[in-house]
Amino acid sequence: MAHAVSMTRAPKEATRRSFLHDDRFQMTAFIAPTCIFLALLTIWPFIYSVYLSLHAVKLTAMQRAVFVGLDNYLNLLTDPLFLRAMLNTGMLAVTSITCEIVIAFVIAKAFVSLSHLKWVNGLRSLFMIPMMVTPLIVGMIFSYVFNPVLGIANYLLGGVGLGPVPWFGDTTAAMISILLINIWQWTPFMMLLIMAGLLSIRADLYEAARVDGAKWHHVLRFLEIPSIKGIVLLGIILRIIDTLRFFDVVYVTTRGGPGDSTMVLTLYAYQQNFQFFQAGVGSAAAVIILVISIVITTFAVKLLRRIEDE
Amino acid sequence: MNNTFRLRDAVPLVLVLAFVFISIAPLLWLMLAAFKPTADIIAIPPVWIPDFTYLQNFRDVLTQFWPFIVNSLVATIGATILALVLAVPTAFALVNHRFKGREALADWILSTRMMPPIAAAVPLFVIFRGAGLLDSLPGLIIAYAGFNLPFAVWMTMSFIRRVPKELIEAARLEGCTWWQVLKDVVLPLSKSGLAAVATFVFIFAWNEFMLALFLTTREAKTFPVVISSFVGTGRVYWEYIAAASIIQCLPPVLFTFIMQKHIVSGVTMGAVKD
Numbered sequence: 207m208a209h210a211v212s213m214t215r216a217p218k219e220a221t222r223r224s225f226l227h228d229d230r231f232q233m234t235a236f237i238a239p240t241c242i243f244l245a246l247l248t249i250w251p252f253i254y255s256v257y258l259s260l261h262a263v264k265l266t267a268m269q270r271a272v273f274v275g276l277d278n279y280l281n282l283l284t285d286p287l288f289l290r291a292m293l294n295t296g297m298l299a300v301t302s303i304t305c306e307i308v309i310a311f312v313i314a315k316a317f318v319s320l321s322h323l324k325w326v327n328g329l330r331s332l333f334m335i336p337m338m339v340t341p342l343i344v345g346m347i348f349s350y351v352f353n354p355v356l357g358i359a360n361y362l363l364g365g366v367g368l369g370p371v372p373w374f375g376d377t378t379a380a381m382i383s384i385l386l387i388n389i390w391q392w393t394p395f396m397m398l399l400i401m402a403g404l405l406s407i408r409a410d411l412y413e414a415a416r417v418d419g420a421k422w423h424h425v426l427r428f429l430e431i432p433s434i435k436g437i438v439l440l441g442i443i444l445r446i447i448d449t450l451r452f453f454d455v456v457y458v459t460t461r462g463g464p465g466d467s468t469m470v471l472t473l474y475a476y477q478q479n480f481q482f483f484q485a486g487v488g489s490a491a492a493v494i495i496l497v498i499s500i501v502i503t504t505f506a507v508k509l510l511r512r513i514e515d516e
Numbered sequence: 517m518n519n520t521f522r523l524r525d526a527v528p529l530v531l532v533l534a535f536v537f538i539s540i541a542p543l544l545w546l547m548l549a550a551f552k553p554t555a556d557i558i559a560i561p562p563v564w565i566p567d568f569t570y571l572q573n574f575r576d577v578l579t580q581f582w583p584f585i586v587n588s589l590v591a592t593i594g595a596t597i598l599a600l601v602l603a604v605p606t607a608f609a610l611v612n613h614r615f616k617g618r619e620a621l622a623d624w625i626l627s628t629r630m631m632p633p634i635a636a637a638v639p640l641f642v643i644f645r646g647a648g649l650l651d652s653l654p655g656l657i658i659a660y661a662g663f664n665l666p667f668a669v670w671m672t673m674s675f676i677r678r679v680p681k682e683l684i685e686a687a688r689l690e691g692c693t694w695w696q697v698l699k700d701v702v703l704p705l706s707k708s709g710l711a712a713v714a715t716f717v718f719i720f721a722w723n724e725f726m727l728a729l730f731l732t733t734r735e736a737k738t739f740p741v742v743i744s745s746f747v748g749t750g751r752v753y754w755e756y757i758a759a760a761s762i763i764q765c766l767p768p769v770l771f772t773f774i775m776q777k778h779i780v781s782g783v784t785m786g787a788v789k790d
Contacts, residue, residue, distance in 0.1 A: 251639035
């Protein structure tokens with residue numbers, strides 16, 4: 207064993223003890239760089255964003271910042287576009303995560319029941335592919351597939367006498383298309399988590415349930431849901447955080463349109479900051495996104511701890 | 517368990533096959549377009565099977581845009597290395613060093629993972645502008661490493677926890693410094709775990725788009741930023757998009773297939789505090 211060999215060499219070096227070999231110094235040196243880095247990347251930007259959000263300021267002329275108090279926030283809360291972005295982000299989170307969990311559960315059950323077949327593992331790898339595809343490319347894929355003129359989706363639907371579906375061309379359809387894309391990409395992730403949860407259930411518990419004459423919905427309610435509750439909640443937290451960051455796909459497919467129908471929070475803040483250079487308004491939006499993230503995660507982590515303690 | 521097909525496997529199998537088809541068909545359709553001339557890409561009814569010897573699209577993309585692929589690779593690999601160099605000692609110290617506020621510090625590090633990048637966007641832009649890091653690869657490496665650091669620390673901790681405590685104590689009794697324990701005992705034993713951490717950081721950094729969109733303008737543009745510019749206001753360059761998509765998807769898929777075993781355990785081990 208490699209480490210055993212190297213351990214015999216160690217004492218000779220360690221006899222020369224110096225300041226650099228001091229335990230506490232070494233441990234501090236291990237931790238400090240990461241903490242400083244993260245503080246510069248999170249705490250400082252947060253303080254600076256709050257500062258900017260209280261000022262009328264252009265990204266192109268930062269030195270001319272004028273204090274305006276809470277005006278940026280008040281403007282945001284009366285801006286229909288921002289409210290639309292909030293509503294869309296919330297709707298997207300609720301509907302896509304719900305659909306993902308339901309579909310993922312069904313597929314996870316199917317994979318678990320096929321787990322005695324070795325070659326099914328290969329199918330599982332194929333099924334996982336969408337979650338590894340660059341989100342930007344996902345946007346491109348569906349711009350192509352859902353294209354009104356050269357898209358394969360409408361061609362195939364036309365072949366069975368349906369459509370044409372407007373996809374990104376109409377306000378309701380555009381939102382549903384974005385929702386479908388989200389489900390397509392992230393169901394595999396949820397499936398992976400749920401499958402890990404299902405595989406942790408001991409086979410003899412299923413056997414006992416069968417002997418006791420339990421129906422499938424009893425097994426679901428008393429055995430499966432309790433076993434996957436924790437890990438699914440974790441998945442929900444991560445997916446909510448993802449939805450708050452959701453940007454790439456709308457950026458290439460709809461840019462928030464048609465009209466304001468697919469505007470989401472991060473795209474809104476991005477456009478304010480880097481297209482209209484309104485660093486004050488953009489920062490206020492960013493602060494609101496951050497506060498929503500903090501509230502949701504604190505709440506969710508508490509819930510997670512409680513479930514784990516049970 | 518035996519490896520034979522039973523009749524009651526039929527329903528789950530059909531279901532699984534249907535969903536696998538939905539999962540890969542859209543991606544495959546764009547990838548097929550990479551082997552078609554422009555006229556075939558936009559043809560309706562579609563040209564189903566392209567001539568796979570037609571490689572002009574790849575040639576065009578690679579000759580015109582190779583510097584940006586190199587940018588992406590440098591930024592991604594640099595960020596992966598930087599994130600691991602910072603994360604491994606930190607994770608090691610957080611697991612093995614008892615001090616006041618250790619749990620709180622670990623929780624704080626994880627909580628920074630929840631930070632939406634857009635919330636740091638303007639401050640980052642302003643510091644980078646001041647420090648001359650805008651549109652530069654070092655800037656991208658710093659940003660990508662930073663945003664992946666919390667996750668890398670947390671996941672590394674879960675692998676380091678699995679190194680038997682007795683080995684570490686024995687090494688300490690022999691007089692090893694903590695640095696030697698990390699280098700000679702813990703690292704060799706958690707190699708496969710670190711490979712999984714590296715894969716995740718690699719994929720996240722490789723797929724990143726929004727930060728690169730405003731941190732780079734010309735010189736340091738990453739490949740995703742270039743791809744996004746293929747959809748202009750006028751013509752959409754589908755032939756470039758298709759070929760570039762294959763190039764863009766290749767590294768993460770290759771990595772993931774190689775590391776699949778580590779990754780499955782990595783997701784569950786890294787995510788759940790064990």
